Amino acid sequence: MIRMTRRAALGAAAILAAPAVRAQGAAIRIVVPFAPGGSTDAVARLVAPGLTQRLGAPVVVDNRAGAAGSIGTDAVAKARPDGQTWLLTFDSHATLAALLPQLPFNPDRDLDPVMLIGGAxxxxxxxxxxxxxxxxxxxxxxxxxxxxxxxxxxxxxxxxxxxxxxxxxxxxxxxxxxxxxxxxxxxxxxxxxxxxxxxxxxxxxxxxxxxxxxxxxxxxxxxxxxxxAELPTVAQAGIPGLEAEAWWGVFAPHGTPQDAVARMNAALKESLSEERVRTTMQEVQQARLVMSSPAELGTFVQQEVAKWGAVVRENNIRAD
Incomplete structure (x- = not known):
């Protein structure tokens, strides 16, 4: 008869339990609708470790570039609203519908706002x-x-x-x-x-x-x-009312449970508030951190869509 020590027994139990733990903590996917190396990709990879820690599951960045960001955005719009798939995108999100009238999704109806991270x-x-x-x-x-x-x-x-x-x-x-x-x-x-x-x-x-x-x-x-600080804004130089900021926002597939949205919003806020992350955002991305509520992002995006969509239509601009 083979006797098993207490330490060995605990080790065996841990090995048997590991697959169940991994299954419960299925990977959370953050889709970036642009190629690696850009600012949106950099922001996603900067917050991913903190999100992994706070959400209790590995967070992976999935780059799905193409068609002015619409390919990756479409993937999220059509994903299951189960809290496992999220979109981290750039300011071009506000012009998608105007630039690409034949989009296979509706940015307003098919995505729910989560957080406006900030702008530069x-x-x-x-x-x-x-x-x-x-x-x-x-x-x-x-x-x-x-x-x-x-x-x-x-x-x-x-x-x-x-x-x-x-x-x-x-x-x-x-x-x-x-x-x-x-x-x-x-x-x-x-x-x-x-x-x-x-x-x-x-x-x-x-x-x-x-x-x-x-x-x-x-x-x-x-x-x-x-x-x-020594550089005047355009308004200060004599052309008022002409403001433009790059921005990063997080969205979820429409219908994602509100508790999951609230949990992601809180995890993002805590991750972005870490000294290392905050400093990198401010010094590398030159970002003015906002860390908004979902409702605030929704209002902000509506304003951006109205502003920039009008410029696209009035000047008959098309994507490359």
Whole structure:
């Protein structure tokens, strides 16, 4: 007869119980509708460890890029509303319905709001040897030479592009738009001088401004970003009512139980409040943390959809 020690017996029981524990803690999926390496992907991976700890299950980031973010968003809209699938997306979410009228889902009806994580202002930047020292200088140059001043963005219909469309409308100017597939490509051509300036989120632009390869000269936030405290907002420079911020929001498939939404909202808030995470969001993403309630995100998105959707339709803009 083989005798089993108490320690061995406990070890065997733990091994037998492990599959049941893993089954109960099935992986939670955060879908990012963009390729790895962008700011949305970075935010998702930053909060994933804290969510894993607080939700009691592994949290995995699932990148589903394509079609201006609509492919990954569609996957979440059609997922089971069981609290296992979530969407972490970017400001382009507000323009999906206007840019892509044949969407296979309805962003308003098929997704429930969870949290507005925060925002970062859009910023105009140029190569240091370019003559633009202010937004006023850009407007004057564009008026003197219609279509001669060029700007880069991360694509047709992006919030950066639409912001410049509004700027041209407000100032009666015409500029040449050069759409790029990513912020990195826009930065490269701006640093090389192939494009006069670029508009990008502070997260994209600030590291290059700090290193001296780009010079920032306007920010579109409601107030000055602490990292760009010497840089006036566009309103302070004399063009009021023209604000644009990049933002990150979390959504759930419509019908996800409210207790699951509340639990995710609380876990996100606690994770984003960790000193390391908060500092990274503020210093790397240049984010103004909001950490809203689900209802506040719902109201915010409705306002963004109305604002930017109108710009898309009135100017007959289509996605790349």
């Amino acid at each position: 202002p859009y910023v105009l930047a140029c190569k240091p040897d370019k003559p633009f020292q202010s937004i006023t200088a850009v407007v004057e140059a564009a008026r003197a030479r219609p279509d001669a001043v060029s700007f880069g963005s991360t694509g047709n219909g992006t919030i950066g592009h639409l912001t410049m469309v509004l700027l041209q409308g407000r100032t009666g100017t015409r500029m040449t738009h050069l759409p790029y597939r990513s912020g990195g490509l826009a930065v490269n051509d701006t640093v090389a001088g192939h494009v006069d300036m670029m508009i990008g989120s502070a997260a994209v632009v600030h590291p290059h401004a700090r290193s001296g390869t780009l010079r920032t000269f306007a920010q579109f936030g409601p107030q000055r970003l602490p990292a760009l």
